[in-house]
Amino acid sequence: MPYEKGNGKTVVIALGGNALGNTPQEQLELVRNTAKHIVDMIEDGTNVVVSHGNGPQVGMINNAFAYAAANDDKTPDMPFPEAGAMSQGYIGYQLSQAILNELKRRDIMRSTACIVTETVVDEDDPAFQNPTKPVGAFMDEETAKAKAAEMGITVKEDAGRGWREVVASPIPKRIVEFDAVRDLVEDGYVVVSTGGGGVPVFETGDGYVGTPAVIDKDRSSALMAAELGADMLVILTAVEKVCVNFNTPEQQTIDEMDVAQAEEYIKQGQFAPGSMLPKVEACIEYVEAYPEGRALITSLECAAAGLRGETGTVITAN
Ligand SMILES: Nc1ncnc2c1ncn2[C@@H]1O[C@H](COP(=O)(O)OP(=O)(O)O)[C@@H](O)[C@H]1O
Numbered sequence: 305m306p307y308e309k310g311n312g313k314t315v316v317i318a319l320g321g322n323a324l325g326n327t328p329q330e331q332l333e334l335v336r337n338t339a340k341h342i343v344d345m346i347e348d349g350t351n352v353v354v355s356h357g358n359g360p361q362v363g364m365i366n367n368a369f370a371y372a373a374a375n376d377d378k379t380p381d382m383p384f385p386e387a388g389a390m391s392q393g394y395i396g397y398q399l400s401q402a403i404l405n406e407l408k409r410r411d412i413m414r415s416t417a418c419i420v421t422e423t424v425v426d427e428d429d430p431a432f433q434n435p436t437k438p439v440g441a442f443m444d445e446e447t448a449k450a451k452a453a454e455m456g457i458t459v460k461e462d463a464g465r466g467w468r469e470v471v472a473s474p475i476p477k478r479i480v481e482f483d484a485v486r487d488l489v490e491d492g493y494v495v496v497s498t499g500g501g502g503v504p505v506f507e508t509g510d511g512y513v514g515t516p517a518v519i520d521k522d523r524s525s526a527l528m529a530a531e532l533g534a535d536m537l538v539i540l541t542a543v544e545k546v547c548v549n550f551n552t553p554e555q556q557t558i559d560e561m562d563v564a565q566a567e568e569y570i571k572q573g574q575f576a577p578g579s580m581l582p583k584v585e586a587c588i589e590y591v592e593a594y595p596e597g598r599a600l601i602t603s604l605e606c607a608a609a610g611l612r613g614e615t616g617t618v619i620t621a622n
């Protein structure tokens with residue numbers, strides 16, 4: 305039987321950490337639930353490109369290889385870009401399998417395709433001088449500072465939630481496999497791509513070369529959504545709506561904001577760096593590049609309702 309094509313909107317979904325959990329085993333359980341919410345959108349005919357985070361996972365892979373290589377002579381040193389590609393591979397495998405199983409359960413004739421994706425970054429990006437992207441597990445301050453001294457890594461406090469290793473997070477310039485993603489979407493595939501923002505690569509005279517960094521997946525998703533001319537960028541995280549005065553007695557949810565209002569809130573410091581700020585910035589980048597589009601920030605559980613315009617925070621160009 306031929307596969308169906310979506311006949312509705314095209315959306316790029318960026319999945320946050322709560323959709324994936326902390327270990328491969330926990331993730332396998334969680335992605336089944338994540339897949340249900342994604343397939344709720346597909347069932348309405350929506351064409352979906354799914355991207356996902358990889359901060360905890362690439363940190364875990366990197367630490368595991370570093371530990372093993374330091375303690376035996378059989379384990380090779382694992383370059384960071386390869387660790388990033390491994391994280392895309394196993395997360396993408398679990399996600400696309402869970403989505404495919406859910407599609408089959410509902411007798412929806414769509415199929416999935418998972419692409420290990422590279423994203424071009426600029427060698428002169430100032431991010432390489434100032435690491436900001438949290439990777440790996442949370443630590444207490446003492447452990448984090450001891451690891452930093454022992455291993456020469458940079459650690460920072462992450463939005464009031466503990467300490468983590470940080471690596472450079474350069475700006476995504478171009479998604480290398482973009483044409484393949486577009487063609488697959490046009491052919492009706494549910495595409496998992498740009499995981500972990502894509503493996504960061506430099507474009508050199510000799511071709512693409514991986515570099516040790518982690519791109520913010522929300523920014524790469526914004527780039528993908530703008531290039532595709534997607535109707536919506538959907539950023540799914542742990543909160544139903546973005547707030548002002550977050551976590552204070554004066555907290556208020558935001559239903560909708562245009563770029564000017566969002567920039568005003570950014571000036572006021574309403575969105576925490578390393579968590580909500582890059583999400584709002586990614587939404588601004590997308591609607592500025594593609595003003596017909598609408599960006600939505602909401603929770604996984606509210607995703608389908610958010611697409612119907614019933615909840616979440618919507619960001620528009622004006
Ligand atoms: N102004 C804000 N409004 C809502 N949530 C905020 C705000 N500032 C910070 N946050 C926090 O940011 C978190 C989302 O960032 P993070 O957990 O890093 O993303 P991800 O879901 O991609 O892993 C929310 O769950 C919330 O705890």
Ligand SMILES: NC(=O)OP(=O)(O)O
Pocket residue numbers: 320321356357358359360438499500501518519520521522
């Ligand atoms: N690459 C990336 O943005 O990962 P997290 O969402 O897990 O931080």
